[in-house]
Amino acid sequence: MIEVPLLRRASPSTMVDEDPAAGSFRVHRGAFVDEDVLEREKARIFDHCWLYAMHESEVATPGDFVSRKVDGKPRMFVRVPAGVLRAFFNACPHRGMSVCRKKSGSARTFPCFYHGWTFDLQGKLVALPDAAGYAGGADMSGKGLRPVARMETYRGLVFVNFDAGACSLDEYLGNAKEYIDLMLDFGDGEVDIAPGQQRYSIRSNWKLLVENSIDVYHAHSTHNRYFNRFLPDMGLPARTWLNVSDQAPGRAIALDNGHAVVETMVRSGPLMKTAATELAQVRQRLVEKFGEERAAQIADYGRNLLIFPNLLFISTWRTIRTIYPVAPGYMEVDAWALLPRNESAELKRQRMDNFISFLGPAGFGTPDDVSGLESCQRGFFDGADAPWSDISRGMHGTPVAADELQMRAFWRRWQHLLDAVPGPRSYGDAPRASNAPACEHESACAEGGHHG
Amino acid sequence: MVETAERVRNDVPPAQQLEALTREAESFLYHEAALLDEWRLDEWLALMAPDAHYRVPPLDLPNAAPGEALYLIDDDRQRLDSRVRQLTGKTAWAETPRSRTRRLVTNVRVTAADAEGFTASSNFAVWRFQFDNTDVYVGRYEHTFVRSGEHLLVKERKVVLDLEALRPHGRISFIL
Numbered sequence: 001m002i003e004v005p006l007l008r009r010a011s012p013s014t015m016v017d018e019d020p021a022a023g024s025f026r027v028h029r030g031a032f033v034d035e036d037v038l039e040r041e042k043a044r045i046f047d048h049c050w051l052y053a054m055h056e057s058e059v060a061t062p063g064d065f066v067s068r069k070v071d072g073k074p075r076m077f078v079r080v081p082a083g084v085l086r087a088f089f090n091a092c093p094h095r096g097m098s099v100c101r102k103k104s105g106s107a108r109t110f111p112c113f114y115h116g117w118t119f120d121l122q123g124k125l126v127a128l129p130d131a132a133g134y135a136g137g138a139d140m141s142g143k144g145l146r147p148v149a150r151m152e153t154y155r156g157l158v159f160v161n162f163d164a165g166a167c168s169l170d171e172y173l174g175n176a177k178e179y180i181d182l183m184l185d186f187g188d189g190e191v192d193i194a195p196g197q198q199r200y201s202i203r204s205n206w207k208l209l210v211e212n213s214i215d216v217y218h219a220h221s222t223h224n225r226y227f228n229r230f231l232p233d234m235g236l237p238a239r240t241w242l243n244v245s246d247q248a249p250g251r252a253i254a255l256d257n258g259h260a261v262v263e264t265m266v267r268s269g270p271l272m273k274t275a276a277t278e279l280a281q282v283r284q285r286l287v288e289k290f291g292e293e294r295a296a297q298i299a300d301y302g303r304n305l306l307i308f309p310n311l312l313f314i315s316t317w318r319t320i321r322t323i324y325p326v327a328p329g330y331m332e333v334d335a336w337a338l339l340p341r342n343e344s345a346e347l348k349r350q351r352m353d354n355f356i357s358f359l360g361p362a363g364f365g366t367p368d369d370v371s372g373l374e375s376c377q378r379g380f381f382d383g384a385d386a387p388w389s390d391i392s393r394g395m396h397g398t399p400v401a402a403d404e405l406q407m408r409a410f411w412r413r414w415q416h417l418l419d420a421v422p423g424p425r426s427y428g429d430a431p432r433a434s435n436a437p438a439c440e441h442e443s444a445c446a447e448g449g450h451h452g
Numbered sequence: 453m454v455e456t457a458e459r460v461r462n463d464v465p466p467a468q469q470l471e472a473l474t475r476e477a478e479s480f481l482y483h484e485a486a487l488l489d490e491w492r493l494d495e496w497l498a499l500m501a502p503d504a505h506y507r508v509p510p511l512d513l514p515n516a517a518p519g520e521a522l523y524l525i526d527d528d529r530q531r532l533d534s535r536v537r538q539l540t541g542k543t544a545w546a547e548t549p550r551s552r553t554r555r556l557v558t559n560v561r562v563t564a565a566d567a568e569g570f571t572a573s574s575n576f577a578v579w580r581f582q583f584d585n586t587d588v589y590v591g592r593y594e595h596t597f598v599r600s601g602e603h604l605l606v607k608e609r610k611v612v613l614d615l616e617a618l619r620p621h622g623r624i625s626f627i628l
Contacts, residue, residue, distance in 0.1 A: 195521035197512050199619065201618065225545075234531075337522045345519070352519070357531070361621075367623040368545040370623045
């Protein structure tokens with residue numbers, strides 16, 4: 001049979017192509033442009049993984065709520081009087097109107113203005129106009145707001161899962177919890193989300209920002225102006241805070257379930273000079289509380305932590321970032337600053353100032369990433385001639401932070417979930433002896449998800 | 453800072469003086485817009501006072517005070533100088549090649565005045581064209597002017613965006 005060339009490039013079924021002996025690791029660029037890949041990601045990854053939705057500090061007082069999309073789905077989160085947090089579909093069970101039309105605030109009830117159905121903070125229907133028109137009359141049971149299938153928290157971080165059969169959040173996070181702890185303990189106490197949320201977008205595939213967010217290698221080229229113009233302009237040579245790879249190479253670690261972290265030694269954020277005294281006091285309290293070794297782990301290292309599939313903690317800037325796909329070539333990004341509750345207003349200001357000097361849509365770092373990833377996406381439409389991206393750095397030896405082990409862990413996990421095959425616990429270059437599935441429930445996380 | 457009718461009543465000068473200040477503000481703002489659209493950033497920077505601030509508040513908290521919320525931009529003069537040096541240098545990739553921009557500045561109102569200077573509020577729409585994308589930034593400028601001899605200098609340039617999110621804009625990589 002004569003093979004007729006397809007007009008449109010066909011992507012291979014397996015997009016992650018690995019040859020450890022040759023030190024080769026490639027990802028087919030169809031992964032970034034194909035509509036059907038996004039459909040499979042939605043069905044097999046986002047509908048089954050634990051997704052970060054919010055931080056408990058955003059709804060501190062009973063009656064407080066936030067409504068936001070999680071993976072494009074409108075959801076609302078409400079602090080109810082007993083201090084419990086509830087998560088609902090933000091849609092009236094009657095005809096689907098959003099019952100919560102503000103992004104945040106405080107409420108006693110949620111009235112749907114379409115026909116006047118009204119719900120209490122527990123999601124229970126409490127007002128049903130002209131109830132006689134219904135077979136059940138004034139019986140309002142069974143007509144409440146639909147709760148989200150699963151909502152669990154870890155240290156104030158609120159995650160949801162749209163799969164009722166998923167493993168627990170605790171099991172899902174696995175050993176990544178240790179690194180979340182390091183991220184949250186930096187201020188010696190509780191942390192809050194700072195007022196002011198960054199909401200922006202990138203005209204590229206969501207996975208490019210996953211890669212970029214844990215990519216140390218790109219820093220000195222893409223962010224040349226930050227290191228070689230901005231920092232010197234502030235009187236801060238780059239080396240005063242950033243140990244470049246020849247001094248301390250750092251490391252990358254593949255964690256459970258596709259989570260990964262890159263870690264480099266950083267003495268302090270670059271713009272903390274006037275807050276140096278208070279920072280030194282914070283560090284001293286960390287030593288008293290956790291001991292020197294752990295205090296050093298918390299205070300002296302910068303980490304970019306990926307919680308699979310789309311949540312980032314970036315410690316240098318004290319950032320939480322989520323990434324959600326809207327279309328193969330378009331993502332939405334949300335970012336918040338995570339600040340210690342008990343620190344002085346001055347140190348908080350310094351930390352925010354430090355954050356926005358680099359990160360966010362108007363910083364001196366992020367816009368170049370945004371522009372660069374959009375350039376990548378444009379390049380992929382010429383993919384017929386260059387269909388593969390190279391993610392092999394460090395495969396031949398011991399990967400350091402500026403290598404790409406952390407991305408390979410993401411991609412291996414991603415391929416396993418898309419293929420719906422059982423995966424190992426960890427996705428590093430040299431799988432450990434333990435190949436036990438990370439989740440015991442067949443439908444959940446590490447098993448690749450079920451999809452009926 | 454929330455403007456109120458009361459505040460305007462209290463602070464605005466008599467009608468004749470108001471008219472003159474409004475003309476002066478318009479003239480300044482149109483000149484500033486031209487400098488920015490033409491990427492004459494060093495000339496634009498010369499319009500800033502030595503202690504100038506350039507600020508873009510968070511989109512969800514446009515009235516938040518600097519330092520109490522995560523601003524998009526909170527430049528003091530040192531950082532603003534660096535911003536301009538970066539943008540006129542060779543490695544501000546997000547503006548390489550530079551965006552084409554065109555800004556329309558309207559509804560100029562003088563909102564307060566004293567011997568030192570005055571404040572003006574104006575509406576803007578900035579179109580940005582780059583890589584076959586068109587993005588429109590809409591909002592309000594709040595300029596605080598101080599007099600320096602014959603000239604006006606900007607002590608604070610606050611850009612309050614009406615956008616709910618930077619979508620699909622993605623970034624503010626030029627000076628708004």
